[in-house]
Amino acid sequence: MEKIKTILDRKPLSSEYIRSKQDFANVVKGAKGLGKPYWQTNWFYGTVGVAAVAIIVTAVTLADSDIPEKSPKNNAIVAAAETDDSTKEDVSQNNSEQLESLVNEEGNSAEVENSTEETSSKDDNSEENTTTSTSNNDNTEIAASTARSAEETQEAEKKPEIGLPNVAGVTGGPIAFKDFCDPLGIQVNGGVLIHQYTIQYRSCARDITARIRGNRLPAQVCDEIRDCGSPIEVTFSNFKAEDSDGNPVQLKEFSLTTRP
Amino acid sequence: MAVNPVYHQTNDRLQEELVIIQEAKENPERFGPLYQKYHEQIFRYIYQRMDDEHLAFDVTSQVFVKALKNLHKYEYRGVPFSSWLYRIAKSELYQAFRDRKARRTVNVESMHLFEMVEEMEEDDSSANKKKLLQCLSLLKDGDLQLIELRYFEKRSYREIGDILEITENNAKVRTFRALERLKKLFMK
Numbered sequence: 314m315e316k317i318k319t320i321l322d323r324k325p326l327s328s329e330y331i332r333s334k335q336d337f338a339n340v341v342k343g344a345k346g347l348g349k350p351y352w353q354t355n356w357f358y359g360t361v362g363v364a365a366v367a368i369i370v371t372a373v374t375l376a377d378s379d380i381p382e383k384s385p386k387n388n389a390i391v392a393a394a395e396t397d398d399s400t401k402e403d404v405s406q407n408n409s410e411q412l413e414s415l416v417n418e419e420g421n422s423a424e425v426e427n428s429t430e431e432t433s434s435k436d437d438n439s440e441e442n443t444t445t446s447t448s449n450n451d452n453t454e455i456a457a458s459t460a461r462s463a464e465e466t467q468e469a470e471k472k473p474e475i476g477l478p479n480v481a482g483v484t485g486g487p488i489a490f491k492d493f494c495d496p497l498g499i500q501v502n503g504g505v506l507i508h509q510y511t512i513q514y515r516s517c518a519r520d521i522t523a524r525i526r527g528n529r530l531p532a533q534v535c536d537e538i539r540d541c542g543s544p545i546e547v548t549f550s551n552f553k554a555e556d557s558d559g560n561p562v563q564l565k566e567f568s569l570t571t572r573p
Numbered sequence: 574m575a576v577n578p579v580y581h582q583t584n585d586r587l588q589e590e591l592v593i594i595q596e597a598k599e600n601p602e603r604f605g606p607l608y609q610k611y612h613e614q615i616f617r618y619i620y621q622r623m624d625d626e627h628l629a630f631d632v633t634s635q636v637f638v639k640a641l642k643n644l645h646k647y648e649y650r651g652v653p654f655s656s657w658l659y660r661i662a663k664s665e666l667y668q669a670f671r672d673r674k675a676r677r678t679v680n681v682e683s684m685h686l687f688e689m690v691e692e693m694e695e696d697d698s699s700a701n702k703k704k705l706l707q708c709l710s711l712l713k714d715g716d717l718q719l720i721e722l723r724y725f726e727k728r729s730y731r732e733i734g735d736i737l738e739i740t741e742n743n744a745k746v747r748t749f750r751a752l753e754r755l756k757k758l759f760m761k
Binding site: 316317318328335340344 | 601602604605608609612613616617620624626630634635637638641642676677678679680681682683686706707709710712714717
């Protein structure tokens, strides 16, 4: 603070003069006008609160939308995959019709008939045709993805059929000896490859159990059963197999009875 | 030494004042009697410490605006309502010194100077009065405030204590020490 100023014998103000300067109305007006600072008012807290909640909700919503599993597009694909068989047939038919119309525009009606037949008979060809139509026409993109989903569903439904190992098409019971020694060995529908299995049989008064690598029947086993000359029950079990994607597959054991 | 007759009131007067305050809390228009009662003494308290008359009226008005605005916070503690107003006035006064570049001023009457020189047991010469004025301007603000309240405004120690929010005895001791420091400056 700067130096204090001293005044000696200043002329005093009269009480009347001071009283004349009173202005109570102005004081009341000033007190009413002197509100709370805006940051202490309820509307400010309310506005800030609502804005904060809106920001948080938006941030959470955006964060959720970044997760691919929950995106609407993927939901549509999942929904398409869950369609029933009739829907799949309709979609496949639609794809064929779309493909037909596409080829008609190119003026080659002979190829149309062939491609239509192929589409109805083979799923793989249908997939290729669908892919072609997708690349040529954006309008068929949704139908194509739906068809792919339907095919994936069909493949998934085929999977139970995979686990039926067989030898020359026989999955159990009697089998001719020549079929038993089929050089293709044990086959499984659906592109399953057998890496190992256990064979068990009783041949000429002795029990044999062996772990075989691969899916073929060893020549030693074939010779032994043939030399024995009597019907022999052979059991195949403990398969170690993989499907075409490399996933392990559980196969049921089965038994064949050779006929000489 | 004379005392401020408006400050010291009977218990009945204080209760009457309290009723007005309670009514004013509900309706600001009822604050009028208190405004009329205390406006002059609050103005004189402020004008005593600044040399700008218009600014002093403005600050006085602001004191009552603040008082009316914060009346709901007022709690009766057995002392006159003016002690609360003086505290607001002191705050607004220093705010005015900071914001409006108002200059801290000490207004002294010759009679008061004469009394103070007598208190110091010195000759009542014009040289001594002039020297005393210089010494007052050299005092710290706290000491100067006590000297003003006691010797220039003739307030009781009880009133000084209420204004400065200290006890009556503490006001007495602090005023004595402030006077001792003024004497030391004077003797140099």
